[in-house]
Amino acid sequence: MLRWRLVIGATAALLAISPALAQTPDNYPSRPVRIVVGSSPGGTADTIARLLAAQLSERLGGTFVVENRAGASGAVAAVAVAKAPADGYTLMLAAVNSHAILPGLAKALQYDHVNDFAPVSLLSFSPNLLLLHPTFPAKTVGELVDILKKSPGKYDYGSGGVGGSQQLAMEVMLLAIGSKMTHVPFNGSGQLLTALIANTVPMAFDTMTTAVPLVQGGQLKALGISSLKRSEVMPDVPAIAEFVPDFDVVAWNGILAPAGTPVPIIDKLHKAIAAIVRSPAISGRLREQGTTAVGSTPAEFAAVIDRDTRKFERALRAAGIERQ
Numbered sequence: 001m002l003r004w005r006l007v008i009g010a011t012a013a014l015l016a017i018s019p020a021l022a023q024t025p026d027n028y029p030s031r032p033v034r035i036v037v038g039s040s041p042g043g044t045a046d047t048i049a050r051l052l053a054a055q056l057s058e059r060l061g062g063t064f065v066v067e068n069r070a071g072a073s074g075a076v077a078a079v080a081v082a083k084a085p086a087d088g089y090t091l092m093l094a095a096v097n098s099h100a101i102l103p104g105l106a107k108a109l110q111y112d113h114v115n116d117f118a119p120v121s122l123l124s125f126s127p128n129l130l131l132l133h134p135t136f137p138a139k140t141v142g143e144l145v146d147i148l149k150k151s152p153g154k155y156d157y158g159s160g161g162v163g164g165s166q167q168l169a170m171e172v173m174l175l176a177i178g179s180k181m182t183h184v185p186f187n188g189s190g191q192l193l194t195a196l197i198a199n200t201v202p203m204a205f206d207t208m209t210t211a212v213p214l215v216q217g218g219q220l221k222a223l224g225i226s227s228l229k230r231s232e233v234m235p236d237v238p239a240i241a242e243f244v245p246d247f248d249v250v251a252w253n254g255i256l257a258p259a260g261t262p263v264p265i266i267d268k269l270h271k272a273i274a275a276i277v278r279s280p281a282i283s284g285r286l287r288e289q290g291t292t293a294v295g296s297t298p299a300e301f302a303a304v305i306d307r308d309t310r311k312f313e314r315a316l317r318a319a320g321i322e323r324q
Helices: 002-021 044-060 072-082 096-105 141-150 165-177 189-197 208-216 263-278 280-288 298-318
Strands: 033-037 064-068 090-095 117-132 156-159 182-185 203-207 221-225 250-258
Touching (some): 033 072, 044 090, 044 117, 044 250, 044 263, 072 090, 072 096, 072 117, 072 250, 090 117, 096 298, 117 165, 117 208, 141 165, 141 221, 165 182, 165 298, 203 208, 208 221, 250 263
Parallel strands (some): 033 064, 033 090, 156 182
Antiparallel strands (some): 090 250, 117 203, 117 221
């Protein structure tokens, strides 16, 4: 009887650990992997996710599928992934909104943007251009900084909405130079650019994808770019960091897994993802959209989330935006 009890107990233990056995890196993935995206099909994040899914399917020999869960600036997707099993079969294409801005905006998120997730890799980042109406007197970022420091509160700036990356980029710069401006929010980038061209507001940050054609057509002028280094797309436009030390405010996308996902699977995913996004074919596709490929380590991605969360928290409070 004792022998049979031992056999039954051993069998039960084997059944109990069988899910863990299925998660070993050697046989991962053995079933479809979901990449949850917090935006609708057709946008930049969705495009990146689909490029990545196709390449991961080919490289790792499994099936990676994209699932769009738009809503609440990525929070809907984040909640779904945070509650998913930590087995490597649910991933999130996370963005700066859900994992660096919302934590400073929302009083009660239904997820912990740090403790509920395991960083895998920062995929890419997209800088903004500092745009001015052509009649504004500043010809360089240095000249603009001097003007703003001499007349705090005199000038307006626009953005595509309260609490968005465009507004926060300007507020981070204003904090760095010790000045103030009046924020004029618009309903999205389209209205913002129309207002800039009409000189309703004299300056704003906006994405390279939408702004570059207007700069090249002479309707707007670009004084600087919000990444630490110049962009290959517009190499003649200086980095704002050349005038405002350490200025670095970019939108980014990265892959996260639920907290507790086995480290060997995180490592396998990270190595595959880094190789994919750094490949000439994929990095070239991203460059066409004004996006820079990264492919970071999990630790490097975690550091970006921590840095930007604190940076945007300070900018939000400086702008007078309290948690809602």
